[in-house]
Amino acid sequence: SQxxxxxxxxxxxxxxxxxxLTCNYTNYSPAYLQWYRQDxxxxxxxxxxxxxxxxxxxxxxLKVTFDTTLKQSLFHITASQPADxxxxxxxxxRSGGYNKLIFGAGTRLAVHP
Amino acid sequence: xxxxHQWPATLVQPVGSPLSLECTVEGTSNPNLxxxxxxxxxxxxxxxxxxxxGQISSEVPQNLSASRPQDxxxxxxxxxxxxxxxxFYLCAWSQRGSNQPQHFGDGTRLSIx
Numbered sequence: 001s002q003x004x005x006x007x008x009x010x011x012x013x014x015x016x017x018x019x020x021l022t023c024n025y026t027n028y029s030p031a032y033l034q035w036y037r038q039d040x041x042x043x044x045x046x047x048x049x050x051x052x053x054x055x056x057x058x059x060x061x062l063k064v065t066f067d068t069t070l071k072q073s074l075f076h077i078t079a080s081q082p083a084d085x086x087x088x089x090x091x092x093x094r095s096g097g098y099n100k101l102i103f104g105a106g107t108r109l110a111v112h113p
Numbered sequence: 114x115x116x117x118h119q120w121p122a123t124l125v126q127p128v129g130s131p132l133s134l135e136c137t138v139e140g141t142s143n144p145n146l147x148x149x150x151x152x153x154x155x156x157x158x159x160x161x162x163x164x165x166x167g168q169i170s171s172e173v174p175q176n177l178s179a180s181r182p183q184d185x186x187x188x189x190x191x192x193x194x195x196x197x198x199x200x201f202y203l204c205a206w207s208q209r210g211s212n213q214p215q216h217f218g219d220g221t222r223l224s225i226x
Binding site: 093 | 119145147154155156157159162164170172203205207210211212213214216217218219220222
């Protein structure tokens with residue numbers, strides 16, 4: 001069955017450093033991969049979508065890579081700020097299928113001043 | 114712009130009581146609609162999705178049901194709640210088609226006593 005793995009342990013980093021979060025998937029071949037941010041007690045918020053033919057995508061301080069050979073996506077936040085502290089979820093998915101997403105459990109990021 | 118409303122924000126119900134959670138979307142038409150449940154510290158589990166009025170697909174067998182009486186209204190129900198129904202329930206919408214971002218409401222925290 002499809003499996004998505006994100007680091008279950010929280011990632012603690014110092015303000016100003018680059019945070020790197022990992023999303024690994026097995027047993028399927030997604031055509032797209034989405035990243036979301038979730039704050040405590042709130043719904044997830046969409047951040048970025050990357051397609052399988054895109055190796056890298058950027059949005060302001062965010063950068064996402066998608067390696068279909070390694071079956072892995074990396075999510076980077078450069079010049080991190082305490083306001084970036086949240087849980088980040090990845091959702092690799094195929095084309096079609098009524099846009100149903102399967103989410104990873106997420107990695108909690110804590111940025112310390 | 115599009116908005117999604119979900120209520121109530123918190124709910125405490127006794128075992129065996131009925132449930133009705135409502136979600137409405139504004140500013141778009143013919144959206145795909147989704148209900149998710151998130152257990153504490155866990156990922157999102159897709160419960161139901163809908164691609165049109167009266168069209169409901171269930172992802173997991175359970176004590177819950179969903180209905181879509183209007184294009185932008187999605188309701189999650191139960192006739193008799195179980196302790197295991199406790200959790201954080203999230204409604205989301207997306208545009209039709211694949212690889213569309215999903216937009217979430219702020220969720221309902223449901224506690225069963």
